[in-house]
Amino acid sequence: MSAKESGRNVVAGIGVRGWLRFIWRQLTSMSVALMLLMLLAIAAIPGSVIPQKMSNPQGYARYIEANPDRVAWMEKLQLFDVYTSVWFSAVYILLFVSLIGCILPRIRVHYRALRNPPPRAPKNLLRLPAHAQASGVTRDDEEMRRRAVGWLRRSKRYRVICDDEPGGALVVRAERGYARETGNLIFHIALVGLLVSVAIGQLYHYRGQVILVQGRGFANAQVDYDSFSAGSAFDPASMCPFRMTLDQFDAKFRVSDAQAQDFTAHVTIDDNATSSKEQIKVNHPLIIGGAKIYLQGNGYAPEVEVKDADGEVAFAGAVPFIAQDNVYTSLGTIKVPDVTSGDQIGLVGYLLPSAEQSESGAWKSVYPDLLDPVLVLTVWRGDLGLDNGIPQNVYELDTDNMTQVAKDGKVVTLVVRPGETVDLPDDLGSFTFNGVKRYVALDLRHDPSLTMVLIASIAAVIGLAMSLFIPRRRMWVRIAGAVASVGGLAKTEDENLQREVRSLAEYIAAPDKAPPVGPGQAIQEGKAE
Structure with missing residues (x-):
């Protein structure tokens, strides 16, 4: 027995093709695009909270050391590689496809709208949301139509079409504001x-980040940076070959309150067998080979020499200390692992640029200069x-397997000025403070997409402004028997539409050398509720 004979309704399945069409329509809807954009922002949150392998390897190492029980499942979820993870890439690609699927049909529709003439006039213009009527006009109908066409085309940039209706009425149909949809498309294309x-x-x-001590240099190579991060498609051979040397660093401080006034790093750049003197200031980066080098910080690096108990030089060089306040009280660590005999040595303490000792014996710095x-x-x-x-932080001392040297139950403190040498306690050797040099912290950034991001951002702002502030309007004028009826319609709410309709009616009705409304003329206007 067939379904028809049994009296039952049979609903045919939409099939695989139908399901694919349904999924595509949902994916390319604007609501889904907005949802994916919000989802992408939410998906980026773990990348800013959890230390990432590529951008923060030291933070990643510390995190897995402090949370060993979480590492296994976090690795499976790719939470340490958020921006290259499968799930983040999936959201990103879906958003990309969704936007393209939204844009292409709208471009086709907009292209057709640009080619199509303005629509024909409604039968009764006075029923439109904005309308006006001019009656009792002394000039003939053709002259009225010419004035309407001139006002719409030359003054207001409408696209105008003229028609003659079967009853003898003269019609003008006009449309403007195509740039509104153009701006909307520009905004979405710019977003893509x-x-x-x-x-x-x-x-x-x-x-890359590097700390550069005065008189020293570094090459623009991955191995020369203190920390370095790059994209997955980065090629080390693409780095611009140059060498930078810090010649001098100038810092100016206000005497009254020790506030910084100016920082300038004087450097020498050796690039392709040429040498040049350059300056780097705060918020004024140096640009080399498409990369920008920023001055991120500065401080003091005491030059020290440590000899072990056998009199051998175990360490010598300048050690950067990190400023802790506006008077450059600087904290630092000196690690001496290459001791020929006995324990390794670590020295932790402060460099005080302008030292002063209080009555209680405490030391402090009173000014940032040396x-x-x-x-x-x-x-x-x-x-x-x-x-x-x-990996260890070079500015911190791991004291888990170390003992602080004390004498008679009191911690031994060394107070050393430049040029002085003191013996280390427990016959560990000697310590010499040779002087102080300045250092700068530099941050080099190279992103080939910055120009494209700037262009896309400017285009997005321009497109958004066009879509918000350019009105889309249609105007019609019907002239018959010295009566001109004007009607207007806007695609969105338009407070100025009625004013423009009335202005057109006044212009059609006004004599060439007389006020817009005179004896024997009447302008009737209205706005539908």
């Missing part, structure tokens, strides 16, 4: 361009932990 630019930047960018530099250090002995394979 922005997504592509960001993706290119994530693939090919690189960024007026009376003093090193105040405590001494540790034991195992520095440099051989366990876990």
Whole structure:
């Protein structure tokens, strides 16, 4: 027995093709695009909270050491590689496809609208949301139509078409504001361009940080940076070959309150057998080979020499200390692992650029310049932990396997000025403070997508402004028997439409050398509720 004979309704399945069409329509809807954009912003949150392998390897190492029980499942979820993870890439690609699927049909529709003439006039213009009527006009109908065409085309930039209706009425139909939809499309295309630019930047960018002591240099090579991060498609051979040397660093401070006024790093750049003198200031980066070098910080690096108990030089050089306040009270660590015999040595303490000792014996700095530099250090002995394979912060001392040196139950403190040599306690050797140099912290950034991001952002702002502030209007004029009826229709709410309709009616009705409304003329206007 057939379904028809049994009296039952049979609903045919939409099939695979129908399901694919349904999924595509949902994916390319504007609501889904907005939802994916919001989802992408939410998906980026773990990348800013959890230390990432590529951008923060030291933070990643510390995190897995502090949270070993979480590492396994976090690795499976790719939470340490958020921006290259499968789930983040899936959202990114879906958003990209959704936007393209939204844009292409709208471009086709807009192209047809540009080619199509303005629509024909409604039968009754006085029923439109904005309308006006001019009656009792003395000039003939053709002259009225010419005035209407001139006002619409030359003054208001409408696209105008003239018609003659069967009853003898003369009709003018006009439309303007196509740029509104053009701006809307520009905004969405720019958004796609922005997504592509960001993706290119994530693939090919690189960024390096280096601390450069006065008189020393570094080469623009990955191995020369203190920390370095790059995109997955980065090629080390793409780095611009140059060498930079810090010649001098100038810092100006206000005498009254020790506030910084100006920082200038004077550097020498050796690039392709040419040498040049350059300056780097705060917020004024140096641009080399498409990369920008920013001045991120500065401080003091005391030059020290440590000899072990056998009199052998175990360490010599300038050690950067990190400023802790506006008077450059600087904290630092000196690690001495290469001791020929006995325990390794660690010295932790402060460099005081302009030292002053209080009555209680405490030391402090009173000014950021080097007026009376003093090193105040405590001494540790034991195992520095440099051989366990876990990266360490060079500015922190791992004291888990070390003992602080004390005498008679009191911690031994070394107070040393430039040019002085003191013996280390427990016959560990000697310590010499040779002087102080300045250092700068530089941040080099290279992102090939910055220009594209800028262009896409400007285009997005322009497109958004066009879509918000350019009105889309249609105007019709019907002239018959010295009566001109004018009607207007806007695609969105338009407060100025009625004013424009009335202005056109007044212009049609007004004599050439008389007020817009005179004896024997009447302008009737209205706005439908």
